[in-house]
Structures are given as structure tokens and as C-alpha cells.
Amino acid sequence: MNRRFLPVAVATTVSTALLLTGCSSGGGDDDASDKIKGAGGDKDASASASAPSQPDGSKRPEIKLPKSFQVQFDGWTSSDPKLQAVMDDGGQQLLSSYAAIIASDPEAQPMAFYNTGEALFTGKKWISGFVDKDLTLVGKTRAYKPQARISQDGSGTLFYCVDESKASTQNRKTKKVTKTPADKAQALYRTKLAKSKGIWQTTSSTTTQGGCQ
Template sequence: MRRRRTLPATLAALAATSLLLTACGSDDGGGGDDDKIKGADDASSAPPSPKESEKGVERPEIDFPSYAKNEFEGPTTGDPKKDAVLADNAERINSIDDAIFKGTTDTEALSFYSTGEALVSAKEFIDGYIEANDKWAGVTRYFDRTVSFRDDGAAVVIYCSDESGSVISQNPESEKLPDEPGSARAYVLYNTRLEQNEDGVWQTTNVISKRGAEQCAP
């Protein structure tokens, strides 16, 4: 069975902003009950609501089908500013999958959490699913998410994903999910730049990714 696709890497854009790829874990950086995926009751696909950026901002709804879930480990740091960045990072990830499930890039959430090169690459990624008439099923785990801040006020979020528990399928509701750990190719390292807009939302502006990254594999 096929594993999840990886977002296109926008290397040129990130080189211009001197956003360097570093290791994960650095100090800074419907259906009924029978249709539910294993572990779906253990954690929500939605991260905790942002603290710093939520005031006065009406956020778009993001809904996942019962057969899919994004799981975010260690969502809070105790630092309100970092937690707001991590919350919007998680919602950006969710907004991409929300668009995949809806079968369109014309969603409110997608442009709410992404802008610039990150929005372009997200649409390219989603279009790949739409053109193939694909969705995905299972659990994708996001972990070792770290935040640092640049002198220009932007935030950098570096994190890993584990796609070993999810698969691409044209019939995701009936897809048999993996029951064995995936190969190193199932682990992806992401390095993202976020900038806070006038509404206080931390929008992702640039992304690079590396599949099979040693920093993320067990």
C-alpha cells in the first residue's frame, strides 16, 4: 500500500530567508463506532485552541472523517507565544488534509493558515490527491515539534511526521491499515517559517521537507 505523499520542498525560497534545516528535538526549535480507526479515541485531530492569537479571530472549522486522524504529540510548551505558534502550525497541517478530504483547494482554512510559497506548495500537494481521486486513511503522527524566533519576528517550527500508520486510498473507509512499523521512508522532517499576520494568526509562509530523515526515524 502506498504511503502518504510529501509536501513539495520550496528550497529556493527558504534559502533566501536563511532558514536552515536542523535536527528535530533541538532546544529551540461519518461512520459508526465500527468505522473508527484504532486509537481515534485516544487523541483529537484538533490541537488545543491558540491562546495568544485567538482573541477576536473567528477561525474556520476543520472536519476530519472518522477514518483519518492527525495526532500531535507534546502540543504545549508553557510559553504562550510558542504555544500559539504550535497551535497554528497544527491547524495548518489539518487545513491541508481538510482540503484533501473536501476535494478542493478553495477552502477557507487553507488560506487562513498558509500564505506565499507555503500556500502554493500546499495547493500543489492537494491537487496531486484530487487529480488521482485519492484520500488517505489511518493515523499520521506529528512529534518533536520545536519553535524558535528570528530577529525579524518570524517563527521557525521544525517537526517530524510518522506516516507508517496511514495510507493513500481511493476507498479510505474500507482501507486495511498497516499493522507493522513502516520503513524509514515513512518518516519526514519538516522545517517551516511562520509569520504573524495583522489578526494575530501565525501563517506558514515557507516549507521544506525531507523524507526518510534520520532525525525522525526510530
């Protein structure tokens, strides 16, 4: 399992930056602003993030991000409502990961809501890497070029890119900021999802560093 890289080199050194997401092709215009709440495109969105309301009435948890860290979703729209649902919950899964890091809480409720199985186990371990180093996130990331698919067996796949060139880790005590190295700022994400009670939960996630360049 190739779970997302630790915050840029938390895995290899005491600090560096974050490195999170993944890429694909298709799924929308790079310049189109996404409607996922909490993404941080406007001045209010970064403070609070509630998942979009769903036709099935499923209640999504609120995800809050501070103004010091924003996530911009570009092109996260689809004319197919089924694929849009995959992208919506996949986007919320990404936000839940960021929020858990900032809250220093691997057990944050949205993590368990949008992840299951291997993805939940490895996600908690990944977030614990930030907690152990006493790191939080600052700056801005951009998630773009999403591509969602639903297989004949009913499972979902979501590919997308994340650019973290404007994001950094910050030590909570010393306030030292470490920028994401340019050669590690983009990654290709491949996630698998399964639908449970109207929610598309991520079951596994792999990344390819530099896969979106």
C-alpha cells in the same frame, strides 16, 4: 522549494501512500498528549477540529476530519505562550492540509487561512496531486518532537516530525488502500511562519524524507 512529498509516490506512480511531515528535536515529551483539537487522540477529536481559542480573539476556522483518519500530536506544548501560539497555528496548518486532501478541495478555506505566499501556492498544487489521482487518506499519523522559535525579526520557525507508518491512501472509486512504505513513513518538516492579524501563517515548508529516523 522542497514542498512536502506527494502522497507517497503519487509523484512517481499512480498510487502509494502519503508522506507529509517533518521533524526536529525538543519541544516536549514524546509521550505527552497534545491539546490541539481535531488531532484525533480521543474518539471525538477526529471528527471535528476547532483551533484553540487565542488571547487576541482571532477567530480560527473549524477543521473537520472524519473518524477514518486521525492525527495524533505528541508533546505539542510549551511553557512559553508565544512559542505555544506558533505551535498551535503550525499544527492547525498541518490539519488543514490533511482536511483539504480528504475533502478533495485545494481551495478549502482553512488552507488559505493558515498558509500564505509560496506555502499556499505549493500547498494547493500538492493537494491537487491527490485530487488528480482521486485519492483520500485513511489511518493515523503522529506529529511529534516540535520545536518552535521566534527570530529577532519577528518571524517564526517550526520544526517537527511526522510518522505516517499507520497511514494510507485510498482510491475513492476502487477503495484500494496503499500503505505508506516503511522507508518513506517519516519526514523532517521545517516551516517558516509570519504573524498577520494574530495568526501565525506558514510562508514556506521544506521536508527531509527520513529526517526523523
